[in-house]
Amino acid sequence: MPSAFLQIFDGPGKPFRAVEQPLPNELMDGEVLVKIELASICGSDLHTISGVRKGPTPTVLGHEGVGRIVGLGNKRSGLTIGDRVTWTLADSCGVCNPCQEHRLPEKCRSLFKYGHAAVTDGSGLSGCYASHIFLRAGTHVVRVPDHLSDMVMVPANCALATMVNVVGSIPEKTKSVVIQGGGLLGLYGCALLRERGVEQIFCVDVRPERLSKVPAFGGIPVDGRPEHYPEARARILESADGGVDAVLEVAGVAALVPEGVQLLRAGGFYGFVGMVHPNSALTLTGEQVIRKCLTIRGFHNYSPWHLDQAVQFLSDTVAKYPYESLVRPPLPLSCLEEAVKLAQTQEWFRVSVRTEF
Template identity: 35%
Template sequence: MNNTKATAKIFHKPNQAFEDFETNIPNPAADEIVVKITYTTICTSDLHTYYGRRNSPSPSILGHEIIGKIAKLGDSITSDYNGQPIGEGDLITWSVYAFSPENPMAKIGIPQKSPDLFKYGHQSILNGSPLSGGFATHCLLRGGSSVFKISNKLVPGEAAPLNCTHATIAGALRLAGDINGKNVLVFGAGMLGLSACSMSREIGAKNVYTIDINNDRLKNATSFGATETFSASLSDLDIENKLNNEKIDVVIDTTGNPKAMESGINLLSLGGIAIWVGAVYNAPKTQINAETVVRKIISIKGLHNYTPTDLGTAINFLASCHHKYPFKKLVGKEFPLKKLDEAFEAANSGKYYRIGINQDN
């Protein structure tokens, strides 16, 4: 491979084959980092973009669940977000966005909604961002990126989703507050749902219940901390009967399905909290009974992306629990970057939690 060139796969429009792309590997500015990407997983949101379920800038390099090794380090960077020293060759992950800490949104605690946000895997390469996504050999991290050094002991397939799946759930549980000794109901047993199950158990949830339409995924959820699972075909009354008088304190919806979100509100107990993280693309309107919300004193909180601190929480979770929960088995297949079209076909089949793009060579 030419050590001065980076290659990538370019997304132009839905259902069109990715285009091969080559550009020079840049020299980073003082506050930038050039990363040699080692592994990227195909997120569900990548599928939503590629198959036309949501709009995204193009031409672009998709992919944001990324890990990689520092190839070139800007002169002003000596440590990661936690203050750990970093240097060339270190394995890192980073928040899916770069932002200015001086932005008003950052100052009120929601940096992910800064108007000047730069999102990896969601930028047009025509706007001075030729290396900004995961389906490439290299990525240029801009100033304002929250970078974290991670352990080489993590299997690449389990580490790559850290800056999306696990960080999002860490943010959801932050919004839920103290769940020690409480009952949590998770809608959806995909990657987000499994992460919600295991992370909830690790921070002290009494019971974690999971609902999904897929029976195979429900069976798998028990390996990730689910106390009991329910089929989405059951009515709310059926589920209440199966709970054996256990109340639901927190609902986490990872599906974005209006019926699931409505069901979650119905199943919450007095003073319950609903956290919605799955509704990130167009869907039918959710019909909520306002009287139910008022009389049961229910709180509904939404989360889109997360804060850098949430990513730090997710990294600590996976570092301490990756032997306990089989996240490394959730990557069903791996492909080289040159076979990205085949990888997307496999990911869209619905057979796998994640497909990996392995470049660690």
């Protein structure tokens, strides 16, 4: 019987455990079995591995991936065996109030998140650090155009789709934006905002090697190191006529929020994206928000239609922006421990793993 290769995570401080398990014999209506061609290590995975973020164990981590369909249940129109695909990082029911009334399927009452579930919850093939992943019937699956390489596509179903959600929610007449964080979310944000026609896109980070990538994605690099930032800050405020229209926090650092509030004009928009961990208590008063008439909104993941838009965005702009340079060439999945250590150095925006070469 064909089997799948999995890397099991048993908890912080414990090594990954390589196991094999049989593939499903049959698939029910709407279910899809995908052979993973490439997976990448997201920052949230690193938080789980380090213990900053709590999750059930044992588990198969990983939710960023691209692969080919090798098994398909009935009632999946538009898909065939052999299709190259990506998928939403969560499965939703489509009928509860969050799914239907609130248009927030990412907050479905019966949500199942890939890469965050115990191996005992369902098939066990629920994460991307494996040779195969079993997609439930409520998971949105998107075909990938042939001209988009695995390296371009692999983070799309997390980082890019999330930023599509974020950028699509900022006020329509936004002309100036500060992005706090020059990681993958920040660079995707620069490209999305540039294509939207935003005139001034300032991307702040403290790492020069990250800032060096910002112009290629349509942004203006801003050195956030203490010895350089005051002068850069003054230029932002001068060019934005005293305050920017929007600030997007994608660094996951709560200490940046007071500065973000200061950079906003009256009536500005603040999007919280990166602080998805417990170490995110804010130093912020209601008075600061009220007196500036600010709108603050949190973004956690995305809806299925955002993934459709993300794939289309890559298809339309792949010749314009160097997406492939953001992902390190893959290591074998059997070397996942080494890949995690490389990801923890933050030398690359994403480190990828492949089951076979």
